[in-house]
Amino acid sequence: MSDTRLLAIDWGTSSARVYELDARGVVVRERRAALGIQRITDGRFADALATLCGDALSQAVPVLACGMIGSRQGWVEAPYCDCPAGIDAIAGALTAVPGTALLIAPGLMVRDAAGVADVMRGEETQILGALPDRPVDQSLYVLPGTHSKWAIAGAEGILTFTTFMTGELYAVLRDHSILGRLAVAGVDNGAFDRGVRMSLREQAALTHDLFSARTLPLTSELASEGVGDYLSGLLVGAEISAARAWAAGNSAAAAGVTLVGEAALCERYRRALTIAGVETVQGSPVAAARGLWRIAQHAGMLPS
Amino acid sequence: MSDTRLLAIDWGTSSARVYELDARGVVVRERRAALGIQRITDGRFADALATLCGDALSQAVPVLACGMIGSRQGWVEAPYCDCPAGIDAIAGALTAVPGTALLIAPGLMVRDAAGVADVMRGEETQILGALPDRPVDQSLYVLPGTHSKWAIAGAEGILTFTTFMTGELYAVLRDHSILGRLAVAGVDNGAFDRGVRMSLREQAALTHDLFSARTLPLTSELASEGVGDYLSGLLVGAEISAARAWAAGNSAAAAGVTLVGEAALCERYRRALTIAGVETVQGSPVAAARGLWRIAQHAGMLPS
Numbered sequence: 001m002s003d004t005r006l007l008a009i010d011w012g013t014s015s016a017r018v019y020e021l022d023a024r025g026v027v028v029r030e031r032r033a034a035l036g037i038q039r040i041t042d043g044r045f046a047d048a049l050a051t052l053c054g055d056a057l058s059q060a061v062p063v064l065a066c067g068m069i070g071s072r073q074g075w076v077e078a079p080y081c082d083c084p085a086g087i088d089a090i091a092g093a094l095t096a097v098p099g100t101a102l103l104i105a106p107g108l109m110v111r112d113a114a115g116v117a118d119v120m121r122g123e124e125t126q127i128l129g130a131l132p133d134r135p136v137d138q139s140l141y142v143l144p145g146t147h148s149k150w151a152i153a154g155a156e157g158i159l160t161f162t163t164f165m166t167g168e169l170y171a172v173l174r175d176h177s178i179l180g181r182l183a184v185a186g187v188d189n190g191a192f193d194r195g196v197r198m199s200l201r202e203q204a205a206l207t208h209d210l211f212s213a214r215t216l217p218l219t220s221e222l223a224s225e226g227v228g229d230y231l232s233g234l235l236v237g238a239e240i241s242a243a244r245a246w247a248a249g250n251s252a253a254a255a256g257v258t259l260v261g262e263a264a265l266c267e268r269y270r271r272a273l274t275i276a277g278v279e280t281v282q283g284s285p286v287a288a289a290r291g292l293w294r295i296a297q298h299a300g301m302l303p304s
Numbered sequence: 305m306s307d308t309r310l311l312a313i314d315w316g317t318s319s320a321r322v323y324e325l326d327a328r329g330v331v332v333r334e335r336r337a338a339l340g341i342q343r344i345t346d347g348r349f350a351d352a353l354a355t356l357c358g359d360a361l362s363q364a365v366p367v368l369a370c371g372m373i374g375s376r377q378g379w380v381e382a383p384y385c386d387c388p389a390g391i392d393a394i395a396g397a398l399t400a401v402p403g404t405a406l407l408i409a410p411g412l413m414v415r416d417a418a419g420v421a422d423v424m425r426g427e428e429t430q431i432l433g434a435l436p437d438r439p440v441d442q443s444l445y446v447l448p449g450t451h452s453k454w455a456i457a458g459a460e461g462i463l464t465f466t467t468f469m470t471g472e473l474y475a476v477l478r479d480h481s482i483l484g485r486l487a488v489a490g491v492d493n494g495a496f497d498r499g500v501r502m503s504l505r506e507q508a509a510l511t512h513d514l515f516s517a518r519t520l521p522l523t524s525e526l527a528s529e530g531v532g533d534y535l536s537g538l539l540v541g542a543e544i545s546a547a548r549a550w551a552a553g554n555s556a557a558a559a560g561v562t563l564v565g566e567a568a569l570c571e572r573y574r575r576a577l578t579i580a581g582v583e584t585v586q587g588s589p590v591a592a593a594r595g596l597w598r599i600a601q602h603a604g605m606l607p608s
Contacts, residue, residue: 072522113507117519147515163515165481172476177469203417203553205546206510207539211451211467215421218376235511242509249507 003028004061005302007053008292011069012036012122018052019289025297027289037074045075049102062301063102064292067122070095070104080109080119086157087128091298105295110160113249118163122288123149123260127158129291130260130283140247140257141283142273144236144265146171150243152252162246164239170232179213179231186225189271194222195233196272199241206238236272244276258283307332308365309606311357312596315373316340316426322356323593329601331593341378349379353406366605367406368596371426374399374408384413384423390461391432395602409599414464417553422467426592427453431462433595434564434587444551444561445587448540448573450475454547456556466550468543474536483517483535490529493575498526499537500576503545510542540576548580562587 004020014036020029035048050057057063070078078095085108094103107121123143130141131153138154146168151161174180198209213231216222222230247254257273259266260283270280284290296302308324318340324333339352354361361367374382382399389412398407411425427447434445435457442458450472455465478484502513517535520526526534551558561577563570564587574584588594600606 112512112516114502114505114513114516116502116516117523117525118515119519119522162512164509164511165514166511168481169477169511169514172480173473176476176480177472198418198420201418203549205468205549207468207470207473207542208416208466208546208550209418210469210473211422212416212418212420215423218423219421221421238511242512245507245509246512 002056002059002061004056004059006293006296007056007061007063008289008296009052009063009065009067009069010122010125010288010292011065011067011074013038013068016048016052016069017288019286019292020056021289021293025290025293027286030286030289037068037071045069045097046100049100057101060101062296063100064094064105064296064299064301065102066105066125066288066292066295070107071121074104076104078104078106081106083108083110083161084156084159085124087294087298089157090124090128091295094295094299103299103301105292108158108161112162118161120149120161120163123151123161124158125291125295126260126283126287127151127153127291128294129287129289130258138252140252140254141260142243142257142269143260144269145261148239150246150257152247152250160250162243164242166235166239170235173210173231174228179210179227182214182217182224183227183231184224186223186228188223188226188229191222191226192229192233192268192271193275195230195235196237196240196275197233199234199237200276204238204241206234209234209238232268233272236269237276240272240276240278254278256281260284260287306360306363306365308360308363310597310600311360311365311367312593312600313356313367313369313371313373314426314429314592314596315369315371315378317342317372320352320356320373321592323590323596324360325593325597329594329597331590334590334593341372341375349373350404353404361405364405366600367404368398368409368600368603368605369406370409370429370592370596370599374411375425378408379406380408382408382410385410387412387414387465388460388463389428391598391602393461394428394432395599398599398603407603407605409596412462412465416466422465424453424465424467427455427465428462429595429599430564430587430591431455431457431595432598433591433593434562442556444556444558445564446547446561446573446577447564448569449565452543454550454561456551456554464554466547468546470539470543474539477514477535478532483514483531486518486521486528487531487535488528490527490532492527492530492533495526495530496533496537496572496575497579499534499539500541500544500579501537503538503541504580508542508545510538513538513542536572537576540573541580544576544580544582558582560585564588564591
């Protein structure tokens with residue numbers, strides 16, 4: 001008999017990651033597949049689920065997913081929970097996929113200071129997984145990515161969050177703008193740091209400062225091999241600067257943050273945050289699995 | 305005999321505009337061709353010049369060009385003049401193209417508050433052309449475009465300027481980002497105004513606010529037909545907000561500006577500037593021709 005007690009799936013836009021957890025909530029098997037919702041054609045989600053889970057699916061083990069699989073473009077739409085949201089609220093709002101054992105965790109929605117909605121799908125589960133067993137205070141969680149998220153979370157769950165389009169801006173500028181055309185492949189941490197510092201200064205103005213990724217190589221003050229990292233630094237620096245103002249507006253101290261996500265990207269943010277004087281802690285590399293385990297516990301999906 | 309006394313060419317990246325001016329400096333003929341420097345292959349600039357000028361070239365009329373034709377990627381590089389730059393400095397720095405009657409006006413370079421170079425090529429000539437005959441005070445000139453320029457200019461010429469990558473950011477986000485994928489073709493001035501207001505508020509943070517072009521349609525608070533104009537408004541608003549801070553840092557009153565450029569784009573900026581409480585005047589539609597005429601006069605290229 002298998003030792004798997006929960007099949008947990010972090011099911012995103014481009015890929016899916018499947019975790020099998022044992023009775024103690026420990027990940028005993030993990031695999032990744034290029035079966036993100038954008039790559040599934042003709043609504044063949046059931047086939048994708050079978051491929052992702054393999055034999056485990058036939059063992060009457062509960063299956064819980066988070067991420068874009070619950071979006072309007074996914075399999076079945078799981079409505080957003082409003083923030084602040086504790087784990088009980090999230091566990092109480094799972095959406096079942098008819099004809100399968102699969103349950104989908106909801107995303108979260110919050111209104112920013114301008115009254116505009118902000119959303120996340122999947123990151124809420126990673127934050128729940130990154131929380132300590134007994135959180136004492138509210139603290140800051142940073143999830144770098146295409147759409148970077150900053151969240152304030154603690155004992156009561158997730159209080160609020162905000163999104164920055166840093167990764168997407170980098171990708172479109174790198175691949176499609178005049179700045180990208182100037183860039184030559186290369187790694188230049190010094191150029192990254194310089195971009196971060198540029199965006200952290202008080203008079204920083206991103207749509208102007210981006211042009212410096214064109215003029216610095218023109219005047220031979222930046223090597224073409226550094227343009228990509230300099231551009232990345234400008235964007236990450238602008239994110240940190242705006243996120244600090246956001247944290248202050250939400251009465252959160254921004255002296256330290258927990259980074260959650262892919263190791264290389266978190267390391268890049270750690271560099272930038274250090275320049276900004278912000279201490280960082282690296283969160284669990286299996287935060288999504290841990291978050292799904294906690295949600296499943298609270299939803300009564302696991303034998304107690 | 306032809307009445308043409310100067311062939312003036314505004315020779316940019318994607319297109320070129322040729323003006324024939326008579327003895328009074330009035331444009332008597334004007335044509336446009338898709339012969340920008342990016343479209344000229346194998347260095348066939350001489351052929352392009354012949355095509356652009358036609359018969360006029362054989363009449364021993366002086367020929368003066370401005371714009372990217374003088375860049376490193378152009379025909380012959382015309383070094384940048386440092387700002388502040390009066391018309392005499394610009395007229396004294398023309399670069400001759402060997403074997404032709406063509407002279408190329410220099411671009412301008414300035415250092416921003418962070419010590420980083422900013423550059424323009426072609427806009428300096430439009431600004432000189434947009435200046436009144438006897439400028440009294442320094443005032444603000446705005447040239448919207450792929451790389452929008454704001455300049456402070458007056459009797460002594462061009463004091464300083466700054467670049468915003470507004471047009472390029474709009475194009476890459478519209479064509480290559482998730483925001484563009486959400487957009488449906490349409491014109492929505494209300495959505496544009498809303499984007500402008502969003503970026504003009506005190507806590508605006510562009511890389512966060514851009515995400516509202518995704519969430520507002522998601523929550524049915526913005527029609528898909530409005531996403532493109534809303535995005536444009538966010539970017540133009542961010543430009544105006546940053547440009548105001550820049551103007552204040554250069555002791556320039558930003559209560560009124562002269563807009564120079566293509567009519568539809570200037571109208572869009574007029575809308576946005578009106579929301580920001582800034583009065584606008586539309587500059588000459590043939591500012592480049594007028595600027596080239598003035599430079600030619602100061603360079604002694606015209607019979608006095």
